[in-house]
Amino acid sequence: MIDISRELQVALSTGKVILGYRESIKAVMDGSAKLVILASNAPVEVANNVQYYAKITNIPIYVFQGSSWDLGAAVRKPFKISTIAIIDPGESNILALASQRGG
Template sequence: MIDISRELQVVANTGRLTMGVRQSIKAILNGDAKLVIMAANVPPSIRQDVERYAKLSQVPVFTYAGTSWELGGALRRSHKIAVVAIIDPGESSIMSLAGGANV
């Protein structure tokens, strides 16, 4: 089992990611997103939108076990982050999560 918080920091340092609902949906629709991670407390309407677009684009979606505050903290941000789209994993092994269901 990988440490998702550590892997997110590696992606932030060596790869590319986008944070936020609108930017993540844009990355999904443009075909840039390789993986989408959502906080456990994302409102159902946002969750449905992101999951619908991800399914159409065949992008795996995972639910981070923590809240949006905790997801923001994992990325060393001092604000909430509900959705993160991984564009380029860099040196991270975060893409190994693509075979699972929840993070």
């Protein structure tokens, strides 16, 4: 089982990670994202847009089983985060989440 918080921390420090919906959707649309992590309580419009563009560009989505506050806490930020795009996983094993659908 993957420790998502730990793998996110490793990806943040050794790779390239984009936090937030607007920048994440740009990364999905230009194909640079390798994985999108979506908070389970992301607003419907945000979730629908991410799912639509990710499907077109064939980028996997992992639904984080926690709120946007929990996702923010997982990356040690004191605010809500609905969407995270992994551009470069660095030394993390975060892309293994691509084969899972939330958990």
